[in-house]
Amino acid sequence: GQQVMQIPQYQHVQEGEDFTTYCNSSTTLSNIQWYKQRPGGHPVFLIQLVKSGEVKKQKRLTFQFGEAKKNSSLHITATQTTDVGTYFCAGPGTAGTSYGKLTFGQGTILTVHP
Amino acid sequence: GAVVSQHPSWVICKSGTSVKIECRSLDFQATTMFWYRQFPKQSLMLMATSNEGSKATYEQGVEKDKFLINHASLTLSTLTVTSAHPEDSSFYICSASIGGLIEKLFFGSGTQLSVL
Numbered sequence: 499g500q501q502v503m504q505i506p507q508y509q510h511v512q513e514g515e516d517f518t519t520y521c522n523s524s525t526t527l528s529n530i531q532w533y534k535q536r537p538g539g540h541p542v543f544l545i546q547l548v549k550s551g552e553v554k555k556q557k558r559l560t561f562q563f564g565e566a567k568k569n570s571s572l573h574i575t576a577t578q579t580t581d582v583g584t585y586f587c588a589g590p591g592t593a594g595t596s597y598g599k600l601t602f603g604q605g606t607i608l609t610v611h612p
Numbered sequence: 613g614a615v616v617s618q619h620p621s622w623v624i625c626k627s628g629t630s631v632k633i634e635c636r637s638l639d640f641q642a643t644t645m646f647w648y649r650q651f652p653k654q655s656l657m658l659m660a661t662s663n664e665g666s667k668a669t670y671e672q673g674v675e676k677d678k679f680l681i682n683h684a685s686l687t688l689s690t691l692t693v694t695s696a697h698p699e700d701s702s703f704y705i706c707s708a709s710i711g712g713l714i715e716k717l718f719f720g721s722g723t724q725l726s727v728l
Binding site: 529531533539540541542543546584586590598599600601602603604605607 | 720
């Protein structure tokens with residue numbers, strides 16, 4: 499079945515440093531989504547990428563979708579303590595599966611040292 | 613944005629008892645809801661897809677008799693962990709999508725289950 503791999507599993511940075519997490523799918527994706535889960539909280543939708551090579555920015559966050567639509571990345575510039583949490587990528591299910599059924603990557607746990 | 617309410621937030625129970633977790637979509641109708649299980653510092657593992665008015669679809673390896681799902685209305689899905697055992701202790705979280713071009717999910721706040 500479809501697999502979504504995410505690296506690194508953990509990332510510890512000093513406040514102000516940049517951070518990047520990478521996501522790779524075993525199959526071509528129609529779209530990819532990113533979620534953030536704060537410690538003790540629930541995942542919150544950040545963004546969806548649809549087009550090949552798409553790049554979207556949200557303030558200090560930059561999201562990219564690969565040309566082959568099998569990989570994606572999330573880059574945070576100048577991390578802040580508020581960026582702490584687990585970042586998940588997620589891809590849609592294969593054709594015929596329920597709308598909204600996503601396969602999540604393992605997540606990258608980001609800690610920021612002030 | 614859409615709100616998904618999940619109760620209880622945490623529950624402690626004795627081994628052998630059953631626990632019911634409720635998931636409600638507060639400001640939209642959800643024909644489909646999803647139930648996930650999450651272990652500490654791990655990813656979200658889809659357990660089942662809950663369909664309003666029909667049987668739930670369970671993922672491979674998930675015991676349907678152990679994890680009973682009922683989706684009786686367009687705004688409520690319940691997950692009952694039957695005859696809970698310590699290995700069932702986990703964070704259970706539901707989600708729903710409101711449809712449209714973006715299949716994004718709105719998650720409940722989760723339920724931390726501890727079975728003694």
